[in-house]
Amino acid sequence: MSEISITPEFAEALSQIRSGTNVLITGKAGTGKSTLLRTYLETADEAGTSTLVTAPTGVAALNIDGFTIHRTFGFRPGMYPDDLGKGGKWSPSNRVTEVLRKVEVLVVDEISMVRADLFDMMDKALRLIRRSEKPFGGVQLILVGDLLQLPPVLPDNERELFNERWETPYFFSAHCFPHVHLSEVHLTTVWRQSDPEFIDILNDVREGAVTKETLDRLNENVDPEFNTPDDWVTLTAFRRNVERINARKLAELPTEKFVSHALKEGETSGFTFSGTEELHYAVGARVMTVINDPVDRFVNGSFATIIDASAETISVRLDHSGEVVTLRPHVWQIQRPTVTAGRLASEDIGSITQFPVILAWALTIHKSQGKTIPRLFIDLKGGTATDGQFYVALSRAVDLERLRFSTPVEQRHIRANNALVRKVRREVSNELDTSRQVFLSFDGVNFGVSEHVARIHVIIFEGDRKVADFGSWINPMADLGTFGQTHRVPAGGLAMAPTLGDFWPLLLRQAAGGVVIGDRLAMLERAVRHQEKGMNIGLGVGYDIMEFDLTPTGDDVATRCGNMVEQFRSGGFQPRRGQVVPVPDRDREGAVLIPSWAPESPMVLDLRQATDSDAAWAAMSGGARADLDADEVRECAELMSSWAISRGFWTEEMRQELLDQVAALGVAPGDLPAPLDMARDLTRLLAPGTRVAFTGRNYLLGGPADDERLTRLCADRDLEYKTGVSKSRCDVLVAGDVGSMSRKAQNAREYGKPIISQEDFEAWYEAEPAPVVSVPPAAPVVAETVELQVEPMEPVALLVADARALLQEGTRVAFRGSLFLNNERYAHGEPMASLCDNLGLEYKQAVTKTRCDVLVTDDPGAPDGKSALARRFGTPMIITTDFAAWAEQRLAELDQDAPEVGTGEVEETADEIPVDAGVEAVILDEVEVKVAAPEPVTEEVPHTPPPTVPVFDNAPAAPWDRPFSAPQTPFVEPTMAVSPQPFAVPHEAPGLREKRQLEADRAASRFRKSLVVFGVLSLAFVVTAFAEAPVAVSGIILLLGMVCALVVGIQGLVAAWKRIRR
Incomplete structure (x- = not known):
C-alpha cells in the first residue's frame, strides 16, 4: 500500500x-x-x-x-x-x-x-x-x-x-x-491499489454493475485446484470454513503445538476483542497481528510467520520488513467513557490478556475489513452472505496478478444495495443539465426474493411537453400467479409478448438524455439483474420517487406513472443531481406489445429517438401508422409468431389476429406458420401410473394445491404426484397456463413432456373415466391444417453445417432439445446463456428471421417448433453432437470450466445425431437429403413416420400421443439418401460411453470387494472348525458366508451385464 x-x-x-x-x-x-x-x-x-x-x-x-x-x-x-x-x-x-x-x-x-x-x-x-x-x-x-x-x-x-x-x-x-x-x-485517491485496470474493476463491483468484460477479466484468475502457499491468505464469508482451513494447516506442521487461553479479569461480559479466546500456534504458523505496535514495527493487520514459540513468547518474522519481533501476551483494557476533572476520559473496568496475533492462513471477509492482503485467494464456495461482502474481499487485494478465486465469479456474488448505490453515485455526480424527465412504473410477479417484471409503462417529458407515453406487457419467463388472476391474463395471453431483454433496447432509446424517476426503482433494477442476468441496465443515475417522500397512487402502471408526472409538474419535487440515460446502441432491436385482450393503453413514441423497427412495433399495438417500413412490420409479426411457437402456444386465432393487424397497417401480410396441434387425449395421457407435475396453480379442484393434497388427489385417480419435471421421472405437466414459461414448463418442452391445462385436468378428474380432449379455450378447431408445414410458401433450402465452420464470436444461437457437455446437462435459460457467454456466443430462446443465426438441434427434420421455423427462415443448423464436440474443445482451449449446471437431474441422453468430421455440410431440399461424403451411398435407412405431428417444441411426440389422431394432413417424411454416418442413425451422446465405462468399473469394484469378504468369511469358518470353536460361532459364520455367496453371485452378474452394456 x-x-x-x-x-x-x-x-x-x-x-x-x-x-x-x-x-x-x-x-x-x-x-x-x-x-x-x-x-x-x-x-x-x-x-x-x-x-x-x-x-x-x-x-x-x-x-x-x-x-x-x-x-x-x-x-x-x-x-x-x-x-x-x-x-x-x-x-x-x-x-x-x-x-x-x-x-x-x-x-x-x-x-x-x-x-x-x-x-x-x-x-x-x-x-x-x-x-x-x-x-x-x-x-x-x-x-x-x-x-x-x-x-x-x-x-x-x-x-x-x-x-x-x-x-x-x-x-x-x-x-x-x-x-x-x-x-x-x-x-477519491486510492492508496491500496495502483493498477488502473484493477481500480476500474473495483469501482464496478462496488456499485454492483459489472459488465461481461469485468467478469471475464476476474475469471481469468479462477483456479479451483490452487494450493495456497504459506504467504497467501484465503478469505471466505463463513467462519466455519476459516476454522477448518486454519486447523488443517496447523495440523500439517511437524513442529510442537501450543495453546494459549485468554485471561479475563474484571467486567468482560459482552466485550469482544480482536484476538482469539483460544489461540493454537506452532513454529511455521502463519499469523496476523491484531494491534498497532507502539514502536511502529507493525500495524493491526500485518502478516508474519512464527519462527520460535513457547508458552510465554512468540517470535515472528514480519512479511513487509523481514524483521523478527518477539511478542508477549498483550493486555486489552476494557474501558468506558467517563468525565474526569471536567474533561472526557476513560476508565478501566476489566481486561483481557492474550497474544496479539491470530492464525491467518484464512480469515473471514468481515475480519479482513480495513486490512491490505498482498497475496489473496478468495474462496467463493457457498457464495457471499451480505450486500457489499464480495467488494470488501476483493478490495483487500493490491493487484490482479496476486489474486485467485476458487470458482468463477458470477453476478450473484456481487451483491450491492441498489438504493444505496444510486445515492452514492448521485452525490458524486454533477448538477443535472437536462430538461428531459423519464417517469417509469412497473408491475410483476413477486417471488419474494425478486420480482419478475410483467408490465411496464413510461412517460417522458421534455420541458413542458409530453414527448412519449408508452408501455408494454412482458413475458416474465415465470408463472403469472396472482398477477395473472388480478389482470385477467388469459391462457397464452403473454405467449407473443417480448421478454424484458427484448423490450429494454427500445426503452433505452426513448429514455436517452433524460433523468429517470421511477416507482420502486431499486426493485426494478434488482428485477432486471435477476431476470436478464448480465444485461447492462443503462438507466443512468436517477431517483426513486420515494426518495422525495412521495408515493404514486393508482391501480395500474399507467395510472401510477401519470400520478408521478402530476406531482412533478405541480412542484412536488425536482431532481438536481444524477446522470442521464446514456445514448444506447441504435442497432439493437427492441419490442413492445399491448395484447388485444388487455385494456387500452397509450402507445406514443418520441419518433426522433425511434428506429423504423421501434415505430413498427408501436404501430402493431395502436401507435402512429404513418411512414412505416413494410418489411419491419412483417418482421414484427414473424417474431411474435416465433415467440409463441417456442412457448408452445400458437393457435389459429392468434395467427389470424397477427395477419389482420399487419393488413390494417396497409402492409401486405406475408405468410405465418400454421398453428400448433394442441389437442390432447387425456384418457390416454392420464392412464393409471402416470407421473404428473403441476405448475402455476394456487388452487385445484376447489382447494389449496399444496404437496400433501396434490399427492392425495393424484392417488385417488391412480396417478403419481411429482414435485418437478425431469426427463425420466415425470410424464405429464399440468399448467395453469399451457403457455407458461416457468422452469417446469421449460423443462417439459425440452424433454417432450405433454403440457395440459389445469381446466382440462379438472374436467377429466371430475368426469373420469369419460375421455376428455384438451383444446385451448381460445383456439377454434381447424380441420384442414393442424401441423407445421415443412415447406413455407416457397421452397427454403436448409444448410446443416459444421460447427467449426459456422460458429464465431458473437454468433446468435438457439437450441432444440437437451445439451450435454462432459456428461452434464445444460438446461434452457440461464445455464445455456452462461455457457454461450463462456463460448463467445449469444444465447437466443427462439428461432427468428433476423435475431437468430444458428439452431443447434438434435433433429433437423423434426416437424415441430424450432426445427420447422429454422427450415422456414433458412436458418443454418448444427447437429447437437457436433456442437457439443466443438464446445468441449473450445472450453478446453479457453482453459475455463463450464458454468454450473441448472436444476434438474443428469440423465442419459436420447440418441443424437453424429456428423462425420470430413463432412463440410448437408444440403436438404424438399425431396431428399444428401450428404457429401468420401464413400458412395450403399444403403438406405428406413424410417416409419408417426401418425401424428409432434406437438412439443423440443422433442418428438411421447408414445401415448402416437395412436391418437385429430383431423389433419399427415406429415410426409422425405426419402433420405444417407452416408455411412446418417443423421437418422442412433448414436451415443457425448459422455454416455464414459458414463457406462464408469458404471462398469464401479460394478466390477463392488464384485471384487464382495469376493474378498466371502474369502475372509470362508477362512474364518475353516479356522473356527480346526479350533473347535462353539457351534453357535461356526453357525453364525456359515450363515454369513452363505449370504455373502449370494451377494457375490448377484454382483458378478451385474458386473458382467455392465461390461456387456459398455
Missing part, C-alpha cells in the same frame, strides 16, 4: 471537520478514511476538544481506540427508540449521563453498519440528556465509512417489526437523518 500523504482533498476534509459542521467522510476501500480520522483525532486532542469516538462493533471500536455505541450510551440489546424516555427501559447511569453532557464531537466509525433504529436512539438520547431539540443535542457528528461495504445486521425475527417503521436498515433511513444536514466528503 502506498504511503498516504495529505492531499488537497484531505486538507479540505480536515477544514470542514474543524468548521463544526456535521460531516460524512466516505470513499472507496483504500482511500485513507481511517488515516484521515486518526489525523483529525490527534489535532483534536491537542486542541482540547471533547471528542467521543465510537463504532457499532467491539472490534471496530478497538481499531480506532474507541468504544462501542451501546456501551457509550448505556443501550442494551433489544432496545428501540420508544424505550428512551419516561417509563422506558433505558436508564442511563450517572457516568453515561455525564459523558453525553460533556461531549462536543461524536465520531462514529464504520457508519455503514449502524442501523437506522440505533441512529435514532443516539439522537434521542443526546437530546434528552442535553435538554436540546437540536439534532443529536447540538453535538457535532463525524461519520466515517464506505456505505457500499458491510451493511447493518437485521435478524429475521426483527425484520417485520423493523420494516413497519424504517424504510431500510441503513442509518440514512433514520427519522432524524433529514435534520442532520451532513456535509459529505468523498475521498
Whole structure:
C-alpha cells in the first residue's frame, strides 16, 4: 500500500471537520478514511476538544481506540427508540449521563453498519440528556465509512417489526437523518491499489454493475485446484470454513503445538476483542497481528510467520520488513467513557490478556475489513452472505496478478444495495443539465426474493411537453400467479409478448438524455439483474420517487406513472443531481406489445429517438401508422409468431389476429406458420401410473394445491404426484397456463413432456373415466391444417453445417432439445446463456428471421417448433453432437470450466445425431437429403413416420400421443439418401460411453470387494472348525458366508451385464 500523504482533498476534509459542521467522510476501500480520522483525532486532542469516538462493533471500536455505541450510551440489546424516555427501559447511569453532557464531537466509525433504529436512539438520547431539540443535542457528528461495504445486521425475527417503521436498515433511513444536514466528503485517491485496470474493476463491483468484460477479466484468475502457499491468505464469508482451513494447516506442521487461553479479569461480559479466546500456534504458523505496535514495527493487520514459540513468547518474522519481533501476551483494557476533572476520559473496568496475533492462513471477509492482503485467494464456495461482502474481499487485494478465486465469479456474488448505490453515485455526480424527465412504473410477479417484471409503462417529458407515453406487457419467463388472476391474463395471453431483454433496447432509446424517476426503482433494477442476468441496465443515475417522500397512487402502471408526472409538474419535487440515460446502441432491436385482450393503453413514441423497427412495433399495438417500413412490420409479426411457437402456444386465432393487424397497417401480410396441434387425449395421457407435475396453480379442484393434497388427489385417480419435471421421472405437466414459461414448463418442452391445462385436468378428474380432449379455450378447431408445414410458401433450402465452420464470436444461437457437455446437462435459460457467454456466443430462446443465426438441434427434420421455423427462415443448423464436440474443445482451449449446471437431474441422453468430421455440410431440399461424403451411398435407412405431428417444441411426440389422431394432413417424411454416418442413425451422446465405462468399473469394484469378504468369511469358518470353536460361532459364520455367496453371485452378474452394456 502506498504511503498516504495529505492531499488537497484531505486538507479540505480536515477544514470542514474543524468548521463544526456535521460531516460524512466516505470513499472507496483504500482511500485513507481511517488515516484521515486518526489525523483529525490527534489535532483534536491537542486542541482540547471533547471528542467521543465510537463504532457499532467491539472490534471496530478497538481499531480506532474507541468504544462501542451501546456501551457509550448505556443501550442494551433489544432496545428501540420508544424505550428512551419516561417509563422506558433505558436508564442511563450517572457516568453515561455525564459523558453525553460533556461531549462536543461524536465520531462514529464504520457508519455503514449502524442501523437506522440505533441512529435514532443516539439522537434521542443526546437530546434528552442535553435538554436540546437540536439534532443529536447540538453535538457535532463525524461519520466515517464506505456505505457500499458491510451493511447493518437485521435478524429475521426483527425484520417485520423493523420494516413497519424504517424504510431500510441503513442509518440514512433514520427519522432524524433529514435534520442532520451532513456535509459529505468523498475521498477519491486510492492508496491500496495502483493498477488502473484493477481500480476500474473495483469501482464496478462496488456499485454492483459489472459488465461481461469485468467478469471475464476476474475469471481469468479462477483456479479451483490452487494450493495456497504459506504467504497467501484465503478469505471466505463463513467462519466455519476459516476454522477448518486454519486447523488443517496447523495440523500439517511437524513442529510442537501450543495453546494459549485468554485471561479475563474484571467486567468482560459482552466485550469482544480482536484476538482469539483460544489461540493454537506452532513454529511455521502463519499469523496476523491484531494491534498497532507502539514502536511502529507493525500495524493491526500485518502478516508474519512464527519462527520460535513457547508458552510465554512468540517470535515472528514480519512479511513487509523481514524483521523478527518477539511478542508477549498483550493486555486489552476494557474501558468506558467517563468525565474526569471536567474533561472526557476513560476508565478501566476489566481486561483481557492474550497474544496479539491470530492464525491467518484464512480469515473471514468481515475480519479482513480495513486490512491490505498482498497475496489473496478468495474462496467463493457457498457464495457471499451480505450486500457489499464480495467488494470488501476483493478490495483487500493490491493487484490482479496476486489474486485467485476458487470458482468463477458470477453476478450473484456481487451483491450491492441498489438504493444505496444510486445515492452514492448521485452525490458524486454533477448538477443535472437536462430538461428531459423519464417517469417509469412497473408491475410483476413477486417471488419474494425478486420480482419478475410483467408490465411496464413510461412517460417522458421534455420541458413542458409530453414527448412519449408508452408501455408494454412482458413475458416474465415465470408463472403469472396472482398477477395473472388480478389482470385477467388469459391462457397464452403473454405467449407473443417480448421478454424484458427484448423490450429494454427500445426503452433505452426513448429514455436517452433524460433523468429517470421511477416507482420502486431499486426493485426494478434488482428485477432486471435477476431476470436478464448480465444485461447492462443503462438507466443512468436517477431517483426513486420515494426518495422525495412521495408515493404514486393508482391501480395500474399507467395510472401510477401519470400520478408521478402530476406531482412533478405541480412542484412536488425536482431532481438536481444524477446522470442521464446514456445514448444506447441504435442497432439493437427492441419490442413492445399491448395484447388485444388487455385494456387500452397509450402507445406514443418520441419518433426522433425511434428506429423504423421501434415505430413498427408501436404501430402493431395502436401507435402512429404513418411512414412505416413494410418489411419491419412483417418482421414484427414473424417474431411474435416465433415467440409463441417456442412457448408452445400458437393457435389459429392468434395467427389470424397477427395477419389482420399487419393488413390494417396497409402492409401486405406475408405468410405465418400454421398453428400448433394442441389437442390432447387425456384418457390416454392420464392412464393409471402416470407421473404428473403441476405448475402455476394456487388452487385445484376447489382447494389449496399444496404437496400433501396434490399427492392425495393424484392417488385417488391412480396417478403419481411429482414435485418437478425431469426427463425420466415425470410424464405429464399440468399448467395453469399451457403457455407458461416457468422452469417446469421449460423443462417439459425440452424433454417432450405433454403440457395440459389445469381446466382440462379438472374436467377429466371430475368426469373420469369419460375421455376428455384438451383444446385451448381460445383456439377454434381447424380441420384442414393442424401441423407445421415443412415447406413455407416457397421452397427454403436448409444448410446443416459444421460447427467449426459456422460458429464465431458473437454468433446468435438457439437450441432444440437437451445439451450435454462432459456428461452434464445444460438446461434452457440461464445455464445455456452462461455457457454461450463462456463460448463467445449469444444465447437466443427462439428461432427468428433476423435475431437468430444458428439452431443447434438434435433433429433437423423434426416437424415441430424450432426445427420447422429454422427450415422456414433458412436458418443454418448444427447437429447437437457436433456442437457439443466443438464446445468441449473450445472450453478446453479457453482453459475455463463450464458454468454450473441448472436444476434438474443428469440423465442419459436420447440418441443424437453424429456428423462425420470430413463432412463440410448437408444440403436438404424438399425431396431428399444428401450428404457429401468420401464413400458412395450403399444403403438406405428406413424410417416409419408417426401418425401424428409432434406437438412439443423440443422433442418428438411421447408414445401415448402416437395412436391418437385429430383431423389433419399427415406429415410426409422425405426419402433420405444417407452416408455411412446418417443423421437418422442412433448414436451415443457425448459422455454416455464414459458414463457406462464408469458404471462398469464401479460394478466390477463392488464384485471384487464382495469376493474378498466371502474369502475372509470362508477362512474364518475353516479356522473356527480346526479350533473347535462353539457351534453357535461356526453357525453364525456359515450363515454369513452363505449370504455373502449370494451377494457375490448377484454382483458378478451385474458386473458382467455392465461390461456387456459398455
